[in-house]
Amino acid sequence: MDSIVSMTIRDLKSLLKKRQISSVELTRLYLDRIRRYDGVIQSYLSVTEEYALKMAEEADKRIQRGDDGYLLGVPMGIKDIFCTQGIETTCASQILKGFIPPYDATVIRRLKENGYVHLGRLNMDEFAMGSSTENSSFQVTRNPWDLTRIPGGSSGGSAAAVAAGLSVASLGTDTGGSIRQPAALCGVVGLKPTYGRVSRYGLIAFASSLDQIGPITRNVEDCADLLAIIAGHDPMDSTSIPAPVPDYRSYLGQDIKGLKIGIPKEYFLEGMEEDVQEAIKNSIQVLAKNGASFVDISLPHTEYAVATYYIICTAEASSNLARYDGVKYGLRVEGKDIIDMYKKTRLSGFGKEVKRRIILGTYVLSSGYYDAYYRKASKVRTLIRRDFENAFSECDVILTPVSPTTAFKAGERLEDPLTMYLSDIFTIPVNLAGLPALSLPCGFDRNNLPIGLQLIGQPLDEARLLQVAYLFEKVQNIQTIPDRYME
Amino acid sequence: MQNVDNKPMKITKDMIEYVAHLSRLELEPQEIDLYTEQIDRILSYMDTLNSLDTTHIEPTSHVVPLGTAFRDDIVQDSLPVGDATQNAPRRKGTFFEVPPIIEMEE
Numbered sequence: 001m002d003s004i005v006s007m008t009i010r011d012l013k014s015l016l017k018k019r020q021i022s023s024v025e026l027t028r029l030y031l032d033r034i035r036r037y038d039g040v041i042q043s044y045l046s047v048t049e050e051y052a053l054k055m056a057e058e059a060d061k062r063i064q065r066g067d068d069g070y071l072l073g074v075p076m077g078i079k080d081i082f083c084t085q086g087i088e089t090t091c092a093s094q095i096l097k098g099f100i101p102p103y104d105a106t107v108i109r110r111l112k113e114n115g116y117v118h119l120g121r122l123n124m125d126e127f128a129m130g131s132s133t134e135n136s137s138f139q140v141t142r143n144p145w146d147l148t149r150i151p152g153g154s155s156g157g158s159a160a161a162v163a164a165g166l167s168v169a170s171l172g173t174d175t176g177g178s179i180r181q182p183a184a185l186c187g188v189v190g191l192k193p194t195y196g197r198v199s200r201y202g203l204i205a206f207a208s209s210l211d212q213i214g215p216i217t218r219n220v221e222d223c224a225d226l227l228a229i230i231a232g233h234d235p236m237d238s239t240s241i242p243a244p245v246p247d248y249r250s251y252l253g254q255d256i257k258g259l260k261i262g263i264p265k266e267y268f269l270e271g272m273e274e275d276v277q278e279a280i281k282n283s284i285q286v287l288a289k290n291g292a293s294f295v296d297i298s299l300p301h302t303e304y305a306v307a308t309y310y311i312i313c314t315a316e317a318s319s320n321l322a323r324y325d326g327v328k329y330g331l332r333v334e335g336k337d338i339i340d341m342y343k344k345t346r347l348s349g350f351g352k353e354v355k356r357r358i359i360l361g362t363y364v365l366s367s368g369y370y371d372a373y374y375r376k377a378s379k380v381r382t383l384i385r386r387d388f389e390n391a392f393s394e395c396d397v398i399l400t401p402v403s404p405t406t407a408f409k410a411g412e413r414l415e416d417p418l419t420m421y422l423s424d425i426f427t428i429p430v431n432l433a434g435l436p437a438l439s440l441p442c443g444f445d446r447n448n449l450p451i452g453l454q455l456i457g458q459p460l461d462e463a464r465l466l467q468v469a470y471l472f473e474k475v476q477n478i479q480t481i482p483d484r485y486m487e
Numbered sequence: 488m489q490n491v492d493n494k495p496m497k498i499t500k501d502m503i504e505y506v507a508h509l510s511r512l513e514l515e516p517q518e519i520d521l522y523t524e525q526i527d528r529i530l531s532y533m534d535t536l537n538s539l540d541t542t543h544i545e546p547t548s549h550v551v552p553l554g555t556a557f558r559d560d561i562v563q564d565s566l567p568v569g570d571a572t573q574n575a576p577r578r579k580g581t582f583f584e585v586p587p588i589i590e591m592e593e
Contacts, residue, residue, distance in 0.1 A: 099574055100573070102566060102570035102573060103570075195550050196553070209548060209549055209550070235558060238553070238556035239549070239553060241553070301539075304536055304539065306532075307532060307535050307536050311533060311536075318510060322510075322511075325511070326576060327575065327576075327583050328575060328583060329574035329576075330574070330576070331576065332576035332577065334586075335586075337586055338585055341585075343508075343511050343512060343513035344513055346511055347512060347513040347514070347515075350512070352518075355512055355514070355522075356522060356526070358510045358512060359506050359512065359526065360526055360529060362506050362509050363498070363502075363506045366506065366509065375546060376537070377536065378546030379541035379545070379546045379547075380536055380539060380541060380544075381547040382545055382546060383541070383544060385550065417525055417529065418532060421529075432550075433550060434550025
């Protein structure tokens, strides 16, 4: 029998169904692994052992009754951004410490309906603002491939836990790359679906026109299966798209003969690490050998994406985070009057990066500066969206690197926000255009750090991305768990 | 005022303090200095957008062209008030408790 740690969700389900292992045993196995390895990696903010074992017992009873569910009895860690009824949900912020949601996010409800077991809460940058998970107000998560480096962010806890086999799979959120970049830096698979494909109800909001939920997994098959569970229309989210969900699994294993893949010249300029460039070149050859054809394309407004993004996302964040005022939930610090109470609460409750973004966002929306910044950025967003529309008249899928570098050292970019912002240069345009994009391990650099490949698709064309990624994964067979976590 | 790159400052300390007030954020004195310098650099970087002519371009606020989502006007259960207010740091029964907003005359 293969090691349980390297199995897919479907393999685990099959063991559970045949009663070769019980959900309680499987849950204990993961709890033991977390105890053994997570003291150093620090991917979990909290482990909900009692709750997990209760859910596992329930799952075992259901399995005995012959019930079914795509995740029945399968334990998973959850990014601490999804409201989960009765379980503390903090968004890694002091301002939400102790917050117990009275309802489930739609994605959590769907995981529950499918029988998952909740292992614990995974670390992230506070309010998902960051690219390294160093902005968590609780702890710093390490990259399982090199413990001196960051796991990426903001879904760094999710990606690190999956990479170290401390969760078979997880869900992340992606506003400017927060699923794809940590997936790439931790050597796992991450998918940001089309904006509106997955309901955001119960997701703690950062930038509402950009946020999207998606799977972080160790293989493409699990990615397809998890997406099938969470995708689809939800009346509780008015931006959710009322389109049917395709059978993603049926695309896995289909060949890619005749598929046209676009390579944007703007993504291969200076600043990219040599090993990243080399890995991308090799990936292009692999896909070409398997029948894909390649076309050179141009996305001329790429260089404006980071500036556009940081105007729009901070503007939306400054508005979304106005709700943390010490009245309805979370922290309250008393003051001499109500305004003073708001100010003191927000001073104590928010971390540095969150405050920086609220100030920047308030500034770009303020009277006298709105046209120069927010309105200008919204117009450039149109140009960036059109770049992709034009490109897709020449190709089916666009291929790029996920990040210009592999995982960087902890602390390296922390004092320099602009450099940190620029590390998302290849992932941000996709959010501005609302497109689906998948991050896939494609090799290692000279320091044995994972490199990620990005496949960008047309709206609602996730199936095609999964199809290409599945083939690539089968041909390349790249290791997704570091050796020392395979025991 | 000039910044570290010898360019005119995009933003002043007073402006940062004013915007912080609008955002209901109290800042430590050293944070005001830090944010003034950092946000100045970020805003200078954002000036790159000015090299684009966008006079005749429509802004994008949402990428998915969706109309208003309507539902049938059917009364449904909502979250019980007790559950919705359970996380309030201070409450009286099912009401949020806040400091006085309007001064009361004696």
